[in-house]
Amino acid sequence: MILAIIENAFLSLIGSAIPASAVVMLAATGAMLGERVGVLNLGQEGLIGIGAVYSVIAVLSWGVESPWLAMLIGMIAAAAAGLIFAVCVVAFRASQVLVGLALALGGIGLSNQLGTNRNGTPIQTLFREVNPGGVLDDNDLVSAFLFHDPVVYLAYIGLPVVLWFVLFRTRHGMNMRAVGENPAAADAVGVSVTGWRIFYSVLGAALTGAGGAYMVLSFTPTWSPDIARGRGWVALAVVIFAGWRPGWAVAGALLYGSMISLDTTAQARGWGLPFMGASDLSFFLSMLPYVVTLVAILIPAGAVKLGRRVRSTAAPAALAIPYSREER
């Protein structure tokens, strides 16, 4: 009996963690792409909102019938917002932190405004699970683990493999990393620092927008205000946790996604905290991703303090620093 309850809880956790993490995964990959060339975009939360709301508009108002097309429209909208961000911080050298925060808050506000009349309207144009033959039923452990819609596979397998290959196995990726580590060095050998930074921060914004689109086209699947619910911030934490390595982002996204799912499950089931006398566990669980981030940052920092250099997990050296050729 107890075993059955635990198994049931576990299944529902996994079942929701994997798609919940796909949103984080897409946004984290988007953020990582920009950060690898030295652009820190704190606006992930806003970009998820923009990506989501434009996909909703595409389906509900423009009558788009393909989830792929709806997602593409969400991505284009997020990319447009990303372009404004990139022009501000790369071309005009504005503070990445300030513009990023403005994008986060502005994006949430804009998407809530655009979504007002569409609150709670269910979306029918959905990504479908890949379930070959339809043999297995929904409550099966295997199906909880394996059978999801194609976006999940793209996010967890396709993207990290492609990004890893580009970054570490191509000339192009080598130059990309140089732009993020030492733009002066890249500039001296003829790599366009400005061009690459704008390009990859826009592409990154589009990926984050895809994360938002995925939320409304499969996960929720409806528009509700403040749709990202902190997943944008969690994505930024995942990038740090992963040490800017695409493969590790998968582990990070799953870990963080599970914490989000645990939170949702706890709320749904009314779990209380056995200590501190609290009847609601969810505030504690909402805090968890950030505590884990703190630890993830402190581990490499502590290792450096102990005299070990952990270069491979350090942030790109030029992250969030505007580049100008004239400076000494």
Add this chain to the structure above:
Amino acid sequence: MSWSEVHALVGENGAGKTTLCNILAGIYRADAGRVIVDGAERDFRSPAHAIDAGIGMVHQHFRLVEPMTVAENIHLGWPETPGVVSQRALNERAERFMGEMGLHVDPTARIWQLSVGEQQRVEILRVLARGARVLILDEPTAVLTAQEAEELFAVVRELAAGGLSVIFITHKLREVLAVSDRLTVLRHGVREITRPTEGATAGEIARLMTGEERVLHVEHRTVTGDPALEVRGVSALNDRGITALHDLDLTVRSGEIVGIAGVSGNGQTELAEVISALRGLESGSITVDGAEVASLSVRAVTDLGVGHIPEDRIGMGMVASAPVKDNAVLHSYWTPQFSRGLALNRQSVIDFAKRLVAEARVQTRSVFATAGQLSGGNQQRLVARREALVADRLLVAAHPTRGLDVNAAQEVRSTILDKRDSGCAVLLISDDLDEVLLMSDRIAVIYEGRIMGVFDAADADRERIGLLMGGHSITGAVA
């Protein structure tokens, strides 16, 4: 210039050496004039154009990506790098190339693991890899140790023998004579002379560089009287926790310059820091006019009249991102001259900074420009003058002329001599023995944190000092 030649480009800081080479390397564009390579006129709009024409430049500050390997750095931004690469393929390519060039660095090492000399070699390899036939080296020895510099000279000679042309920018006369076939002297952006190096003398080049013969004449003196600075039995640790100063004794009297001669890294940095109260003592005592320094804060030591021209002028001497005016009062802003309670008197700070800039001949757009925008020489002039004003009783000058051209160095030295003549005690730390011998009334030789001997300027013998600097103890030194 012709092929297979090493051409030295000499001139003072700001004479236009680097600007000229930046035009050749496609970083700046010329307002007028032509660049002709192999008989064809070229117009470089970007570094890539210059590279196509076979001109490559190694900058004074390296343009390497620290966390990447040597092989990756060599292949960075290079169109001939294969589109898909593996670490192994890059290493093999790099090794093959190093073999062809006869220059070797471990291709798998990461840049931050390399010495400065090796990093420079990577820069040179990277330029050569792109088929450069004209190699421009911008003050290549500024960051090198003496031995690394010798190795670089050998490499340069070898490359020239292989048919390359090398432009060697420097303001060190000794290097010009040692390495170049021909030389060009620039002054205020105008060419003074181009001539074969053979037969040229250091004095002649220096005159052309500065436009006037300025030889500093220093009259040495023997001072008796009360010591301004007394260091007694001092031991101290360095940043890594290893003992850097061993039971060290030293006395500096008012109105004299005591020079510390020694190979860098033998405790000089730590000595300057303990005297300025920047570093704690393990044992011993340091007194300035009888006041125990170790028990005082850095500011209280400053208030005693102790000025410190630090070794690392950008890191310790100034705040690079702050305006010149704020840097001018960095060591005195709390005095009644500049502040009342919590409020800073802006106008008196600006007036003071303007006066300081004019007196020290610091070249800057305005006192509101940031200190980081000043050239190295001008930064040093600013710091030296500021500290000289602070120092009433004692001036600690660590490598005060390092990286300066002849003229700027003379000015800083004059400032220090003026302090001495006005009765201030001066402790001069320098790894340039010529400078120590020129400036000091007494010379103390330091080796592994111990004073090996103290000489009066009159009986200072270069060879004996040299031996002591190398740790060879000899009898007859006056302790």
